[in-house]
């Protein structure tokens with residue numbers, strides 16, 4: 586019994602050492618790399634209290650009952666047009682987390698950028714938390730809940746207007762058109778400019794960090810094929826196929842890994858003076 590315990594301790598010790606070794610390699614890679622792309626999914630925001638749609642405890646789990654309309658149907662363009670009232674009820678309950686705060690991962694990415702690292706955040710999330718943390722170079726593949734436009738005249742509305750339950754369906758005060766969140770729904774395509782910018786960032790990067798995504802959402806996941814750089818690092822709680830090609834694969838929470846990234850050495854700006 587005691588022997589088994591020791592073996593367990595030994596394994597844990599080895600895992601811990603391996604983790605420390607990987608953290609140190611990650612820091613070296615970030616230090617050497619000139620252009621970094623951080624490609625993030627839902628797992629980046631879970632620590633901020635925003636549920637992951639596809640995780641075992643996520644949003645989809647509530648909808649295993651076939652009598653209930655599944656989220657991927659509610660969040661489709663057709664459903665938005667045909668049942669706007671039900672769409673907005675669901676949207677307000679399950680998609681808007683306006684009081685959520687940036688977590689350790691968002692903050693570290695913003696710190697790296699502020700310290701002079703050329704880092705582009707490509708996110709599948711629509712929660713605006715990277716910008717809240719202070720990141721400037723953010724490409725939102727699926728849009729943002731903070732931008733909303735009238736489908737009739739294009740007038741901009743802020744998120745509080747859309748969140749207001751007083752109006753079951755938010756309508757434009759100018760033309761009466763329905764206001765649509767600038768979030769890419771099922772059946773809709775990504776914005777042309779975002780695609781172009783993301784491909785360019787991928788092609789130019791020498792380091793790619795893929796975090797908090799199981800890469801099941803296409804076309805978002807297809808962007809990774811444009812990366813031709815030197816280092817790939819994957820951070821995800823569960824395994825996925827992409828990690829076989831990665832230099833390092835962490836199976837930890839994104840925040841647990843990112844809180845260990847140094848920003849002290851990011852003195853690129855000072856060095857060039």
Ligand SMILES: [Zn+2]
Nearest residue numbers: 735738757760
């Ligand atoms: Zn309008």
